[in-house]
Amino acid sequence: MKIEHIAIWVKDLEKMKAFYENYFNGKANEKYRNETKGFESYFISFDSGARLELMQMPQIPDSKNDVYEQFIGIVHLAISVGTQEKVDLLTEKIANDGFEIIGKPRWTGDGYYESVIFDPEKNRIEITI
Incomplete structure (x- = not known):
């Protein structure tokens, strides 16, 4: 599946x-x-x-969740870009274009290299290897 x-x-x-x-x-x-x-x-x-x-669809209400806090439900999408260098470059490009970076590129304790950004509507996106 x-x-x-x-x-x-x-x-x-x-x-x-x-x-x-x-x-x-x-x-x-x-x-x-x-x-x-x-x-x-x-x-x-x-x-x-x-x-x-x-x-x-116009009648869908705004979310009441605080985008800076964690909550029950789907919290982020992770998108793999292939290499550490690509994570760094894409994160920098997104930041330079004015989008918010909420987690700078780093190695996590469970072995991921990732950054975390907001898309234009404040959905969390992890950019990873």
């Missing part, structure tokens, strides 16, 4: 699509629209075969 895709409700569908295409080499399908529900989505595909579904 494998995880086929993970879905995220978003406010700005186009901005989020551009972020995952630009920084993580994702490829978006054509936008799906359901006019009756006011629902729109993109599937972002990655080289590994994993997909991320970005979904937008």
